[in-house]
Structures are given as C-alpha cells and as structure tokens.
Amino acid sequence: MALPQSLDGNIGVVHGQWGEDVAVEALRQKGYLIVDRNSRPCPWNRKLEIDIVAYDKSTDTMVFVEVKQHAGHVPCESRIRGVDRKKRTNLRKAFNAWRRGNKWLGAYRFDVVEIYGVPEGGRPEVDHVERVQIFGLRERFVRWG
Numbered sequence: 001m002a003l004p005q006s007l008d009g010n011i012g013v014v015h016g017q018w019g020e021d022v023a024v025e026a027l028r029q030k031g032y033l034i035v036d037r038n039s040r041p042c043p044w045n046r047k048l049e050i051d052i053v054a055y056d057k058s059t060d061t062m063v064f065v066e067v068k069q070h071a072g073h074v075p076c077e078s079r080i081r082g083v084d085r086k087k088r089t090n091l092r093k094a095f096n097a098w099r100r101g102n103k104w105l106g107a108y109r110f111d112v113v114e115i116y117g118v119p120e121g122g123r124p125e126v127d128h129v130e131r132v133q134i135f136g137l138r139e140r141f142v143r144w145g
Contacts, residue, residue: 011099019069019115019124020060026113027054028128032063041097048094052113061107066132069115083112088134110134 024034036053040046052065056115066083083091091110099108110132 003064010041015069015071015118018119019065020116022115022124022126023065023113024052026128027052027063027065030128031058032056035062039094039098041094041101045093047090048097050091050094050098053098059107061109062104063109063111064091064096064098065113066091067113067115069117071118071121071125083132083134091134 032054034054039050042048050064051067054063056063064110112132114127115124
C-alpha cells in the first residue's frame with residue numbers, strides 16, 4: 001500500500017494514516033461497511049476522535065474502531081497496549097457525542113485493530129481485537145432520553 005500523499009511529513013502521522021488505511025481494507029475484507037473515518041463529533045475538542053466507524057452487517061452492529069500502528073511486536077506486551085485510561089475516556093466521550101449526533105439507538109461495540117509493520121516494510125500484520133470493554137461498571141448503562 002502506498003504512502004498517503006497529502007500529509008505534512010510527520011513520520012508518526014504518515015505511519016498512523018497508513019495504519020488506518022490498512023485497517024479499513026481489513027475491515028472491508030471482513031464485510032464491514034465503513035461509515036466514517038477520523039470522525040470528530042465534538043468540533044470544540046479535537047482530541048475526541050473515532051478512527052473508524054463501521055457497520056457489521058452480519059450482526060447489525062455499529063462498530064467503533066481504534067487503530068494502533070506499531071513498527072513491530074514487543075514481547076510480553078498487552079495486545080491493546082496503546083489504549084490507556086486517557087484514551088478510553090476520550091473514546092467514551094467521542095462515542096457518546098457520535099451516538100447522540102447520529103441518533104444511533106442500535107447495537108454497538110468497540111474494537112481495536114492493531115497494525116504491525118511500517119509502510120515501506122512489506123506486508124503488515126493485522127490483529128483485530130473485537131469487543132474491547134472501554135466502559136467501567138458505573139458507566140456501562142447510559143440513559144438516552
């Protein structure tokens with residue numbers, strides 16, 4: 001897959017965008033419909049971003065996907081090491097705003113897609129972790145009304 005053309009040259013941004021492109025392709029191959037990318041449902045807070053919003057037709061579920069790109073595997077590391085407490089908090093806020101703004105009342109879940117590799121390093125490895133719990137017990141049930 002080629003490098004994105006319109007990025008500012010920041011290697012982290014270039015690799016991150018490439019990782020998201022790889023994740024989108026992997027999700028499409030699984031039959032997901034891509035609804036939105038780099039969604040920022042709160043224009044006043046740019047940190048609240050959802051990398052990919054996809055629809056899983058097989059389960060009638062909206063899937064909110066966080067993409068993490070890594071140059072390679074680190075032994076003894078968690079599969080979703082990049083989704084820390086602060087990131088989960090921002091994902092919850094972005095999800096709540098997206099759901100309200102789009103009036104989505106159906107089923108949903110959170111997935112993490114980890115991409116191992118770099119754009120110029122050959123075929124990347126894709127690890128799709130489904131049903132990642134980002135809500136604590138107190139936050140799990142939200143009233144929408």
